[in-house]
Amino acid sequence: MFDLFGLKKNTERTKVLIVDDEPNIVQTLQDRLEMNEYEVVTACNGQEGLEQAIQEQPDVILLDVIMPVMDGHEMLEALRKQPGCDDISVIMLTARSQTQDIARANSCNIEDYIVKPFDLTELLEKIESIIEKRKSLVK
Numbered sequence: 001m002f003d004l005f006g007l008k009k010n011t012e013r014t015k016v017l018i019v020d021d022e023p024n025i026v027q028t029l030q031d032r033l034e035m036n037e038y039e040v041v042t043a044c045n046g047q048e049g050l051e052q053a054i055q056e057q058p059d060v061i062l063l064d065v066i067m068p069v070m071d072g073h074e075m076l077e078a079l080r081k082q083p084g085c086d087d088i089s090v091i092m093l094t095a096r097s098q099t100q101d102i103a104r105a106n107s108c109n110i111e112d113y114i115v116k117p118f119d120l121t122e123l124l125e126k127i128e129s130i131i132e133k134r135k136s137l138v139k
Helices: 023-035 046-056 072-080 099-106 120-138
Strands: 015-019 039-043 060-063 089-094 112-115
Touching: 015 023, 015 046, 023 039, 023 120, 039 046, 046 060, 046 072, 060 072, 060 120, 072 089, 072 099, 089 120, 099 112, 112 120
Parallel strands: 015 039, 015 060, 060 089, 089 112
Antiparallel strands: none
């Protein structure tokens, strides 16, 4: 009945985990994603990001490489070994552009590797593309 009035709560919001140690980047991404109706969870290092990923089971992770405690590569490798986390979509979002970094990330089945600085609109399009692809596989 509430659906008639547009009051039905949207329970199918896409959840995005941002793992980055740069507060300005985290805040910018969080603001823009929330403006576009995404549910956002954040972490400031790889260890915290791994814990959040296991607990929250996000649809997409935006993952930096250079972070304290556990870097992005270590987090990604540990994530892929966790039951139920091996198919979470990951976009690496980092200043590291060396071939070996890209190859290491690609070996862990990532969706994309984006070098900072990045275009927010392009990033949102990539996230939406990942979500649409996942929805079509479920149908």
